[in-house]
Amino acid sequence: MYVIVTGAGKVGVNLTQELLGQGHEVTLIENRRQRYLGVEQLLEHNVLYGDASELWVLERAGIERADMVIAVTGDDEDNILICQVAKEKYGIDRIIARVNNPSNRAHFDLLGIKPVVSATELILRLLEHEVPHHNLVHLLDLEEEEIEIIEIRLDDKSPVVGRTVGELNTPDNTLVIAIIRDGHGMVPNASTVFEAGDDILAVLDPNREEDLKSIFTSG
Amino acid sequence: MFVLIVGCGRVGSSLALSMLADGHTVSCLDQDPESHARLEVGLDCSWEEAGGQFTVGTALETQALEEAGIVKADAFVAATNGDNTNIVIAQIAQRRYEVDTVIARILDPLRAEWYREQGLRTICPTKVAIEMLEDKLRSVANPTSLDAGTAEYADTPPAPPADANAGGGE
Numbered sequence: 001m002y003v004i005v006t007g008a009g010k011v012g013v014n015l016t017q018e019l020l021g022q023g024h025e026v027t028l029i030e031n032r033r034q035r036y037l038g039v040e041q042l043l044e045h046n047v048l049y050g051d052a053s054e055l056w057v058l059e060r061a062g063i064e065r066a067d068m069v070i071a072v073t074g075d076d077e078d079n080i081l082i083c084q085v086a087k088e089k090y091g092i093d094r095i096i097a098r099v100n101n102p103s104n105r106a107h108f109d110l111l112g113i114k115p116v117v118s119a120t121e122l123i124l125r126l127l128e129h130e131v132p133h134h135n136l137v138h139l140l141d142l143e144e145e146e147i148e149i150i151e152i153r154l155d156d157k158s159p160v161v162g163r164t165v166g167e168l169n170t171p172d173n174t175l176v177i178a179i180i181r182d183g184h185g186m187v188p189n190a191s192t193v194f195e196a197g198d199d200i201l202a203v204l205d206p207n208r209e210e211d212l213k214s215i216f217t218s219g
Numbered sequence: 220m221f222v223l224i225v226g227c228g229r230v231g232s233s234l235a236l237s238m239l240a241d242g243h244t245v246s247c248l249d250q251d252p253e254s255h256a257r258l259e260v261g262l263d264c265s266w267e268e269a270g271g272q273f274t275v276g277t278a279l280e281t282q283a284l285e286e287a288g289i290v291k292a293d294a295f296v297a298a299t300n301g302d303n304t305n306i307v308i309a310q311i312a313q314r315r316y317e318v319d320t321v322i323a324r325i326l327d328p329l330r331a332e333w334y335r336e337q338g339l340r341t342i343c344p345t346k347v348a349i350e351m352l353e354d355k356l357r358s359v360a361n362p363t364s365l366d367a368g369t370a371e372y373a374d375t376p377p378a379p380p381a382d383a384n385a386g387g388g389e
Contacts, residue, residue, distance in 0.1 A: 053303050055329045076279065077303035081330075089333060104279055107307060110315055 004029065004066045006052035006082050007073030008039045011098065015070065016043060027061045053081045058090070068094040072117075076104040083113045135217050136209070139201070149177075149203050150212075156196040157218035166190030173205035174212050223248065223292040223318075225278045225308055226299030230324060230344075232257035234296065239271055246272035248287040249299075278308045284316075294320040302327050309339055 001024045005012050008030035016028040020043075028043060029052040030036040036049040050057035052073070063069070069086040071079035079097045086092040099105050099118035108116050129137050129151070140149040154161055160168060165176060165188045179188050180199040186192075194200075204212055222238050224231045227249035235258060239245045247258065252275045258266040266273060276283025278299055289295065295312040297305035302325050309323035322340045325331035331343035 053330070054327060055333065075303070077301060077307045080307050081303040085330075085333070088337070101279075106281070107279060107311060111307070111310055 001025070001067045002062070002065055003027075003068045003070060004052075004058070004061050004063060004086075005070045005072065006030075006078075007071065007098075008032075008035055008047060009072065009074055011072045013039055013042070015072065016046060020046060029057065029061055053078050053085075055085065055089070058082075058085065063090045063092070066090070066092055068092065068096070070096045072096075072098040074100055076100050076107070080108060080111055080113055084111055087112070136213055141206070143206075146206060147203065148206050148209075149201060150209065151180075152200045152202065152213065152216045154194060154196055154198045154200060154216060155218070158194070158196065158216055159218060160194045160216055161196050163194055164190065165192045165194070168215070170202075170215065171208050171211040174202055174208050175204070176200055176202050220244070220293035221246070221288060221291055222294045222296065223284075223287055223289055223312075224296045224298060225249070225284075225287075226297065226305070226324075227251075227254040227257060227273070228298065228300060229257070231296070231298040232260070234298065235271065236261065239269060244270070244272075246274065246288045246292075248274045248276055248278065248283060250275065250277045278304055279311075281311075281315075284308075284311070289316045289318065292316070292318050294318065295322070297321075297323040302330055306330065306334055306339070313339070 003019055003024055003026045005016050005026060005028045008028050012028055016026050019026045026046055028039070028047045029050055030039060030047060031049070031051040033049070036047060039047050048057070048061050050060065052058060063086065069083065069092050071082040073079055076099060083095045083097045086095055095113070097108060097113050097116045099108060099116045102118055102120045105116065105118065108114065125138070129139070135153045135155065137151045138148060139151055142148065168176070170176065176188060178185050178201040179192065180201065181195060181197070200216060202212060221244045223246045224235050225248045227235065227247045231247060231249070232254070235245050235247050255266065255273050258271060258273065262269055272288065274283060274287040276286065278284070278297070289312060295309070295318040297309040297312070299305055305323045305325060309321050312318045313321045320340070322342060323334070325334065325341050325343055326345050328343050328346045331341040331346065335341045
């Protein structure tokens with residue numbers, strides 16, 4: 001696969017090395033002269049000096065034959081523009097954009113730039129996973145495909161504690177796929193009994209979330 | 220009409236003053252509070268007393284755009300010093316706020332051309348400058364050609380005074 005990465009910060013450089021290691025062809029574009037010179041020592045001909053938001057620079061990097069464009073500069077406007085041009089002018093289907101400032105997320109959505117990666121959102125999600133404020137944590141959201149995986153913590157007031165998976169009357173389009181007990185995950189069968197403190201992993205249609213929550217939690 | 224100008228540099232501030240003089244309602248947004256001073260060049264009162272509005276904030280903050288009045292704007296001009304910023308905020312004004320007239324200043328001719336084809340009104344000062352310079356040079360190179368009729372010799376600088384330092388640049 002041929003991948004163009006823009007922005008040779010720590011993210012861009014590490015990503016490029018990783019992709020090269022996996023056997024992909026990569027061009028990393030950087031417009032800060034000093035940064036470019038430093039990175040060139042490491043990545044040699046895989047790095048190109050120039051402003052990736054200039055069309056001729058993208059063309060010099062061979063965007064016409066690229067399979068994927070990843071915009072990870074520290075500037076959200078640049079990431080939006082690069083992805084928009086890659087997608088709409090050069091017909092690149094696969095793009096990934098980095099969101100630096102979470103409040104700019106709406107602009108990426110508005111202009112159809114997706115998927116996006118936001119460090120702040122990732123950390124918040126991890127934080128929620130480690131220190132759940134609510135009983136319910138989103139582990140995976142596939143918005144386009146309309147499916148998600150959630151984790152629900154059972155407290156001792158949960159109505160399902162002491163009952164078996166088989167007894168459970170789960171709503172349509174939902175499925176309990178795993179139970180994490182004492183730090184160990186297992187795939188339940190019909191006779192598995194729920195215990196307080198269990199983390200239940202379920203796959204479901206996003207609009208079934210409330211239904212599922214009401215079955216497992218006392219609130 | 221209500222004109223919102225984002226970016227209060229030389230271009231934005233001059234445009235703001237002339238639009239205000241034409242009798243329009245004008246609001247400016249800039250991240251630098253100091254840029255407000257540009258709006259009072261040639262005025263004998265403050266920009267606000269003259270009827271103008273000024274908001275401090277970055278162009279991508281929707282809260283700042285709303286405070287500056289984007290919801291009721293009839294025209295939106297993106298004139299910050301960043302091409303990509305102008306391109307992004309112009310599209311926000313067009314698609315999210317549905318402002319009737321949206322114009323973006325884009326210095327890079329290639330980006331200006333492509334976004335113009337995508338339906339954005341763009342002004343490319345670089346392209347204008349290139350064309351003027353081409354005209355000027357061609358008319359100098361070939362003063363008898365038909366094109367020379369439109370050449371502007373009027374702005375040829377006057378001959379330097381006798382005591383001017385011959386080697387001095389600007």
